[in-house]
Amino acid sequence: MDAPYRIDAQLEQTLEQVFSTAAGLQPGSTDLHFDRKLWATLADLGFTRLTSQATGATWIEAAGLLRAAARHAAAVPVAENDLLAGWLVERAGLPDEPALIRTACIADASGSATGVPWATEVDRIVVLWEAPDGWRVADVPRDDATISPGRDLAGRPTDDVRVDLARAASAAIPAACVREYDLRGALARAVQSTGAMDRMLALSSQYATERVQFGRALAKFQAIQHLVADIACETALATAAVDAAVFQMASGHGDLDWLELAVAIARSVVGHAASVTVRNAHQVHGAIGTTLEHRLHELTKPVLAWRTEFGSLREWDARLTDRIARAGSDPWSFGVRATRA
Amino acid sequence: MSFAPAAHHVHESAELCALRVDVRAFIRDEIASGGFVPAVDCWLNSWDAAFSRRLAARGWLGMTIPVEYGGHGRTFLERFVVTEELLAAGAPLAAHWISDRQIGPSLMKFGSEEQRRKLLPGIAAGEVFFAIGMSEPDSGSDLASVRTKAVKVDGGWQLTGSKIWTSGAHLSHYFIVLARSAPLDPEHRHAGLSQYIVALDAPGIEIRPIVSMNGHHHFNQVFFDGVFVPDAMLFGREGDGWKQVTSELSYERSGPERFLSTWPVLAEMAAATARGDLAPDPELGRMFARLMALHQMSLSVADALTNGRATDQEAAIVKVLGTATEGDIAELAGSTIGGGDASDGLARLRAMTATALLSRPGFTLRGGTNEILRGVIARGLGLR
Numbered sequence: 001m002d003a004p005y006r007i008d009a010q011l012e013q014t015l016e017q018v019f020s021t022a023a024g025l026q027p028g029s030t031d032l033h034f035d036r037k038l039w040a041t042l043a044d045l046g047f048t049r050l051t052s053q054a055t056g057a058t059w060i061e062a063a064g065l066l067r068a069a070a071r072h073a074a075a076v077p078v079a080e081n082d083l084l085a086g087w088l089v090e091r092a093g094l095p096d097e098p099a100l101i102r103t104a105c106i107a108d109a110s111g112s113a114t115g116v117p118w119a120t121e122v123d124r125i126v127v128l129w130e131a132p133d134g135w136r137v138a139d140v141p142r143d144d145a146t147i148s149p150g151r152d153l154a155g156r157p158t159d160d161v162r163v164d165l166a167r168a169a170s171a172a173i174p175a176a177c178v179r180e181y182d183l184r185g186a187l188a189r190a191v192q193s194t195g196a197m198d199r200m201l202a203l204s205s206q207y208a209t210e211r212v213q214f215g216r217a218l219a220k221f222q223a224i225q226h227l228v229a230d231i232a233c234e235t236a237l238a239t240a241a242v243d244a245a246v247f248q249m250a251s252g253h254g255d256l257d258w259l260e261l262a263v264a265i266a267r268s269v270v271g272h273a274a275s276v277t278v279r280n281a282h283q284v285h286g287a288i289g290t291t292l293e294h295r296l297h298e299l300t301k302p303v304l305a306w307r308t309e310f311g312s313l314r315e316w317d318a319r320l321t322d323r324i325a326r327a328g329s330d331p332w333s334f335g336v337r338a339t340r341a
Numbered sequence: 342m343s344f345a346p347a348a349h350h351v352h353e354s355a356e357l358c359a360l361r362v363d364v365r366a367f368i369r370d371e372i373a374s375g376g377f378v379p380a381v382d383c384w385l386n387s388w389d390a391a392f393s394r395r396l397a398a399r400g401w402l403g404m405t406i407p408v409e410y411g412g413h414g415r416t417f418l419e420r421f422v423v424t425e426e427l428l429a430a431g432a433p434l435a436a437h438w439i440s441d442r443q444i445g446p447s448l449m450k451f452g453s454e455e456q457r458r459k460l461l462p463g464i465a466a467g468e469v470f471f472a473i474g475m476s477e478p479d480s481g482s483d484l485a486s487v488r489t490k491a492v493k494v495d496g497g498w499q500l501t502g503s504k505i506w507t508s509g510a511h512l513s514h515y516f517i518v519l520a521r522s523a524p525l526d527p528e529h530r531h532a533g534l535s536q537y538i539v540a541l542d543a544p545g546i547e548i549r550p551i552v553s554m555n556g557h558h559h560f561n562q563v564f565f566d567g568v569f570v571p572d573a574m575l576f577g578r579e580g581d582g583w584k585q586v587t588s589e590l591s592y593e594r595s596g597p598e599r600f601l602s603t604w605p606v607l608a609e610m611a612a613a614t615a616r617g618d619l620a621p622d623p624e625l626g627r628m629f630a631r632l633m634a635l636h637q638m639s640l641s642v643a644d645a646l647t648n649g650r651a652t653d654q655e656a657a658i659v660k661v662l663g664t665a666t667e668g669d670i671a672e673l674a675g676s677t678i679g680g681g682d683a684s685d686g687l688a689r690l691r692a693m694t695a696t697a698l699l700s701r702p703g704f705t706l707r708g709g710t711n712e713i714l715r716g717v718i719a720r721g722l723g724l725r
C-alpha cells in the first residue's frame with residue numbers, strides 16, 4: 001500500500017497561520033484589492049512560487065496552499081502566478097524572474113483575451129495563442145498590454161486584455177501544454193472552491209450554535225442540523241474528488257486523457273457541491289449572511305465565480321458523458337483503472 | 342486544519358490493481374458462460390448460492406477471516422476491491438452478503454472461540470448464510486426500543502417476540518438477533534440488550550414472507566415462540582448488545598454497496614448513448630462523477646478500517662450521499678426513457694429502470710435512514 005496522500009502537517013499549520021492574516025475586503029466595498037502585504041509575506045516564505053522547479057514542491061503542497069488561501073478569502077493571485085504563469089514560463093524556457101508577479105491567459109488570433117484574473121494588478125501577463133505554425137507563448141509586461149478593467153461577481157479583477165502579438169517576444173510551446181494549462185486552471189479553481197466550502201461549513205456550524213431563536217440555539221433544530229450536515233457531505237465529496245485529481249496532477253506522468261478524466265470528475269462534483277453548500281450556508285445564516293458587512297459572501301461568491309472559469313459545470317458534465325459514451329459499454333473499468341500510471 | 346471530516350486520498354497499490362484485473366476476468370467468464378445476468382440491487386435481490394460457492398472457490402469470501410478459521414487473512418482493502426468489482430458487475434451476491442460483510446468480522450471481534458470454529462469456515466466456504474434480526478414492528482430507527490425478550494433459562498436463553506424486514510431469513514441458516522435481556526431502564530436505554538446467534542430452523546421459529554411492492558420476496562417477519570438458544574450462542578457479552586451493534590456501523594455504512602446498487606443502469610445508459618439510442622445527456626456525466634468520488638471516499642474509509650481507525654463520520658457521509666445518488670440514477674433513467682417500442686434498443690434499460698425505481702425507496706432507509714445519518718453527521722460537527 002502506498003502512503004496515503006497527505007500534506008505535511010507542519011506546512012499546513014504554517015499556511016493556516018500566514019493566511020489568517022489576510023486583509024479581506026475593505027469596509028463598504030464589493031471590490032477585492034490585491035493584498036500586497038500578504039503577498040510580501042508569502043514571497044518571503046517562498047510560497048508565491050511554491051511549485052517552481054527550484055523548490056521541488058508538488059501540487060499536493062500547492063493544493064494545501066490554495067485551500068488555506070481560499071479558506072481565508074485571501075486576495076492574492078497565487079494560483080495564477082505559480083501554477084499557471086510560472087509553470088508556462090518554465091515550460092517555454094523563458095527567463096523566470098521570481099520577484100515578478102504574473103497572471104496568464106489564452107488570447108485569440110487578434111491578441112485579445114477576456115476575463116483575465118488580476119491583469120490590472122500584476123507585472124506580467126503570460127499569453128498563449130495559436131499562431132499559423134503552432135502555439136506560442138509570450139511573457140508580456142503589463143504596460144505593453146491594453147487593459148480594460150472588469151470584475152467578476154466576487155469583485156475580483158477579471159480584465160479584458162489586448163496584446164500586440166507581432167511585437168511580443170515569444171517562444172513555441174507544444175499544444176499538449178495548452179491542454180494541460182487548461183486542466184491546471186480548472187483544477188486550481190476546484191481546489192480553491194473546496195477551501196472556501198470548508199470555511200462555509202465552519203461558519204455555518206458556528207453560527208448555528210450561537211444564534212438563538214425560540215429560546216434555543218438554531219443548532220437544536222433538526223432542519224438546521226440537516227442543512228449543515230449536507231454542507232459537510234458535499235464538501236467532503238468535493239474534497240475527495242479534488243484530492244484524487246491533485247494526486248494525478250502531482251504524479252506528473254503526462255497522460256493527459258487520464259488527467260482530464262480526474263479533473264472533469266473534480267469539476268463536476270465541486271460544481272454541484274457549490275449549489276448545495278452556497279444555498280445551505282446562506283439559509284442557515286438568515287438575513288445577516290446576505291449583507292456586505294458579514295463575511296459569508298467572501299466565501300460563497302468566489303465559489304460561484306470560480307465555477308464559471310475554465311469551463312462551465314454543464315460543459316464538464318457533458319465532457320464526462322462524452323468520455324464514458326466513447327469508452328463503450330464499460331464505464332466502470334474506464335473510471336476505475338486497474339493499471340498504474 | 343480542515344473543518345470537514347477529512348477523507349484522505351488513497352492510491353491503489355499494484356497488488357490491488359492486479360486483484361481488480363483478476364476479478365474482472367472472472368466476471369467476464371461468468372457472464373460469457375451464463376453464470377449470471379447483471380442485475381440492479383444485486384446484493385439484496387440476487388440470491389444464488391452456487392455463485393457464492395464459486396466465489397469461495399476463488400478465495401473471495403471470508404477474505405479478512407484469518408486462515409486458521411478457514412478464511413484468507415487478507416485486508417479490508419482487498420475485500421473492498423473484490424466486492425466493488427462484483428457490485429459494479431451486478432453479480433448475485435445476496436446469499437453470502439450479510440455473513441461475508443459483517444458476521445465474519447463481528448465473530449472475529451466478539452465471537453467465542455467455539456462460535457468461530459463452528460461458523461467461520463462455513464462462511465468462508467459459502468455454505469453458511471446469515472440474516473440480520475434487528476428491526477421490529479415497533480422499533481425501526483429507534484432500535485434501542487426493541488422488545489424481543491431473552492429470558493435466562495437452564496443452559497441457555499429463551500427468546501420471545503418478533504423481528505421484521507428480515508431480508509433473506511427464509512433462505513439463510515442463522516440470523517443475529519438483538520433482544521432485551523434485562524428490563525428496560527429508562528435512564529439507560531442502551532443497557533440490557535444482548536445479541537444471539539439463532540438457527541432459523543430452531544423449534545419455535547416461524548418465518549412469514551412479506552412481499553415487496555415490486556413483487557419480490559426478500560423481506561420476512563420472524564416470530565419467536567419461546568425459542569431456546571444455548572448459552573454457547575450468546576453473541577459477545579450479555580448486556581453489550583448495543584455497543585456491539587454500533588461498533589459495526591462503519592463497515593455497514595461505508596461500503597461500495599451504498600452507491601453501486603444502480604450501477605448497471607448507469608452502464609446501460611452509457612452503452613445506449615454510445616449506440617446512439619439515447620441522446621448524450623450531461624446528467625449522465627454528473628452521476629458518473631459523483632460515483633467516482635464516492636468510490637474514492639469509500640476506498641479511503643476501507644483504508645482507515647484496515648489501519649484500525651474509526652471513521653463513523655465519513656461512513657455516514659458515504660451512505661447519505663451514495664444512497665441518494667444511486668436513487669438519482671434510477672430517477673435519471675426513469676425520466677429519460679419513454680414508452681418506446683421494441684425497436685428503440687432500450688428494452689434492457691427499460692427493464693432495469695423499472696427494478697431500480699421500485700427498489701429506490703429502500704436505498705435511503707435500510708441500514709439507518711438518511712435522516713438518522715444526518716443527525717450522526719450533525720453530532721460529529723458539534724451541533725447536538
Ligand SMILES: Cc1cc2nc3c(=O)[nH]c(=O)nc-3n(C[C@H](O)[C@H](O)[C@H](O)COP(=O)(O)OP(=O)(O)OC[C@H]3O[C@@H](n4cnc5c(N)ncnc54)[C@H](O)[C@@H]3O)c2cc1C
Pocket residue numbers: 385472473474475476477480481482483505506507508509702703704706707708709710711712713
Ligand atoms: C430494503 C430493506 C432491507 C432491510 N433489511 C433489514 C434486515 O435485513 N434486517 C433488519 O433488521 N432490518 C432491515 N430493514 C429495516 C431497516 O433497518 C429500517 O427500515 C430502518 O431502520 C428504518 O426503520 P422503519 O422502517 O421502521 O422507519 P421509521 O424509523 O419508522 O422511520 C420512518 C421515517 O421517519 C424518519 N424518522 C424516524 N426517526 C426520526 C428522527 N429521530 N428524526 C428524523 N426523522 C426520523 C425516518 O428517517 C423515516 O423517514 C430493511 C429495510 C429496507 C428498506
